[in-house]
Amino acid sequence: MAVRTFIEAIREGLRDEMRRDAAVIVLGEDVGKKGGVFFATDGLWAEFGDDRVIDTPLTESMIAGVSVGAAANGLRPVAEIQFADFIFPAMNQIIAEAARIRYRSNGTFGCPITIRAPFGAGVHGALYHSQSVEAFFAHVPGLKVVIPSTPYDAKGLLRSAIRDPDPVIFLEHKKLYRSVRGEVPEGEYTVPLGRATVTREGSRVTLVTYGLMVHHALDAAGRVAGEGIETEVVDLRTIRPLDAATVLASVRKTGKCLVVHEDNRFGGFGAEVAALVAEEAFDYLDGPVARLAAPESPAAPYADSLEEAFLITPEKIAAAIRTLAAY
């Protein structure tokens, strides 16, 4: 099986879907000749041309809103927002429009669009090239929110997102793009939306996370394993819809739950997981549901010293596991 970086898997997923379905188009800033600022769309313009790979003006609301309309008239748009930090001008189009097209039309119109956006810190991107935005979108009925952690899942989930009849926010942690490699099949396969996976089995603590943090969690789990703490790592892969069954099955086994994300803590996705566990698995818990998340600064600052202080690291995760396991 071929080994691919995360970004190569994304690119192959886009290319394969465009080859499979002539209705799939890609639009966004610099997605054409340049191939995107991270090269996620590199080569697509050469293969599919101006009609299907559209360089847009610097207008995020337009990128989302035109996608909504194009989808209504038979296309399958895959929009790229250059950085998740720039998605806010498109919030009304995503939340008040895309997410409600099906509901407000009583099922007579759909909105099969995929909006990809690189997110996350750790690449010296500072306040406006580092933010985690998933909690905003996970709150919205009508949206699906996907955050893959491996090249295999990235390609398989992207294909599912593009084929999905509803709007999907597809968030790619930019630090994964070139730092993570993995086996990716050449042929047809998909990974279903809404299914978590247990990446490492363990008996003492359940660690629920997604995206880049899965890798940090596995690193941390390896560190504490030598101390006799066996950590089970649940990679959510899709945060809306949330695979509650997989989370709850794991917590019922371990009795402890730690949620880790790089998005800030207050009102973050970890709160939803914590509430789920408290409501549905309370009798199985023998410790508080814990959260490890970014500090309450608006985003990651630029200077190395500040960014390092902001970041979630394997060391911080290992410490959180030890604290929880001690209950």
Next chain:
Amino acid sequence: MTNSGAPTRPDPVARSGLPATRLLEIYRLMALARALDERAWILNRSGRVHFVISGQGHEGAEAGICAALTPGRDWLLPYYRSMAAVLAFGMTPREVMLLQFGKADDPGSGGRQMPSHYGGAAYRIFTGSSPVGTQVLHAAGIALASKLRGEAQVTTVMMGEGASNQGDVHEALNFAGIHRLPMVLLIENNGYAISVPAEKEIAVRDLAVRAAGYNMPGVIVDGTDVLGCYLAMRDAVARALAGAGPTFIEAKVTRLTGHSSDDQQTKYRTPDDLEAGRGLDPLPAFRDELRAAGLLDAAAEAAIAADVRGQVDDATDFAEAAADPDPATLLRHVYAEPDASGTVPPRPGGGPA
């Protein structure tokens, strides 16, 4: 132009190239839109519907514009004053009233949307929202799909001059201009964004001058001149179908009612202003024009009035007696629903079936 202005216009058949029967259909449509709208206010004031938002005064521009379009082929993105336009695209008075009453069989939303938030997949009327101006981006997307497929299809999007100030409108027109999309924007400029007068919402007198910034023609039409609106739109449609790109049409219209049933416009408009506004009513203007041309006599006018009254009564009774949405359907259609076999049916595009 006032009611007495009609005789100054040339013969309507010769001017428009439309047969007399078609002109009478346009008049009937305007009269029907007006009567349905007036009925909605009565229903509101008598406590039978929660809310009304009105198109009275806008019917002439919309009816003239839509007369140049081809329902079934073309797309419409209306707004909450587009009663005449949605009727022109095929929505029935019963369907309009089902939406007004919020009933289960409202074809656009099944009772989920406020009145006048039109939609109808069967008529290629795209579903709309309440934040103004968002629909022009959807229009650009629909028109982009038509262009990429090489499909002869025109997308028309309507909004007020208040909405025209939104950033989405700028983003959409710029994109439409770049890609020469087969699209027409109709701004219905009634001079007020709820209570805010034009001089406080628009830095120029004529919105149509903005079109130059998007490399498209900007055309000003008089909303009391139904056939002038038609002729401008006929040109715009020809341009769109020829691949020559979008057109920006500004219709100067009058808002005969308050913004909505929750607005009292005497609070912010002077009696003189209101009186002048009533003088710009397109319905008597077009009626007088047809009368002066000998196309509409008293008997024909009475027959149309009786037909309209009957349709409005029928639609009101039908919709009021129709079933409310079942509370058990509250959570339907948040996401695509699986069919009986458990799989989500493929709906490429999700547009009209």
